Amino acid sequence: MDSFSKNQLERYPIYLKYFKELEMAGVVETSSPKIAERLGYSQEQVRKDLQAISSEPGKPKKGRNVLQVIGDIESFLGYRNALKAVLVGTGHLGGALLNYPTFHEMGLEIVAGFDNDEKKVGGTIGGKTVHPLSELPNKLQELGAKIVVICVPASSAQAVCDLAVKSGAQAIWNFAPSSLVAPKNVVIENVNLASSLAVLSHRLNANILKEEAKRGLGYPHTERE
Amino acid sequence: MDSFSKNQLERYPIYLKYFKELEMAGVVETSSPKIAERLGYSQEQVRKDLQAISSEPGKPKKGRNVLQVIGDIESFLGYRNALKAVLVGTGHLGGALLNYPTFHEMGLEIVAGFDNDEKKVGGTIGGKTVHPLSELPNKLQELGAKIVVICVPASSAQAVCDLAVKSGAQAIWNFAPSSLVAPKNVVIENVNLASSLAVLSHRLNANILKEEAKRGLGYPHTERE
CATH class of the missing domain: 1.20.5 (Single alpha-helices involved in coiled-coils or other helix-helix interfaces)
Structure with missing residues (x-):
């Protein structure tokens, strides 16, 4: 399971996007050289990447069936069972993420926001209720969310991360420009602009x-x- | 110059952030093992990374002078001469980036927004004027911007990229969930959520x-x- 490198994992959504474009254009089958040329990867890399998650792993492929590859990637990425997340820090960036239109297509469902700003608490952003940060521990359990998205300023990111871990978060998606420390069994993925x-x-x-x-x-x- | 890998380049802002925290805390000197432990890198990697951009490259270091490392990284990343950019697509995410408070600390200055939405054109977001997209070719030259930040939906990202390239953009910072095609001499960097x-x-x-x-x-x- 852990034989996939970060760089390799990052490529699968890009393949998926491309194969969905092919599907829309009515293309039934394509080949590794064509994929490699369009996406700027090597042919060997494309073959290795697609073979690693193929539902027919043993069979060497000449053509790649577009629908089958889409199904393979979506299964691999778990897009059919969206993971639930909550978001802390509903400023400009946090608000934009609460309004982000295509997370459900990427296997993520943000179910609530949290903030310390009294003006925001009790309201909704992007259709999601904003709760006071003090309720994070209870709400995380109640909502069945495993992921906490952190969108607070760098100066308070570690404190929010600590609270999230204490509340039972199993993964942190960190948008604050700060590197966070957490126990080894908590996944931290940074979007570092x-x-x-x-x-x-x-x-x-x-x-x-x-x-x-x-x-x-x-x-x-x-x-x- | 091109001997720096993407992964290595991505680490320098993380070192910089950490060293600035040390400076704030009054720390004068630190060591590779300490840096490695805090940031989760190997000691060898830390030594190699910092040596590669050191202003005293020949000298093997025991302690790392905090202020000197900050200066070295800022020089290397060009943070003293901010690059100018314009942003296309002033929706939720584009608006959040126009309001992003710390880009100037990262060597980027977004000087204008562009949109096709008549309600937005002529107004300002985050203090930056929003122009009609048709003015991109003229404005890009006039403002001396080399970078175009793309925040439009995936379906129109390639068209905006083509217009940016035709207008003379030398780099694209792409936030649309889509892989873009551009001439080889145009840099494309994707923030792919x-x-x-x-x-x-x-x-x-x-x-x-x-x-x-x-x-x-x-x-x-x-x-x-």
């Missing part, structure tokens, strides 16, 4: 340097000699 | 299975025999 930006700006700057170097090479020697 | 969720639910389910197996081992043989 700063990390994503670091990758983007590093690659952007590398491209700009490459462009400048190319432009430099356009005038070889003559100007310097 | 479905991918993050796939990692979370896979690990959560693995833990649940582990717990069940453990509980099963608590009653060996007796009940079955």
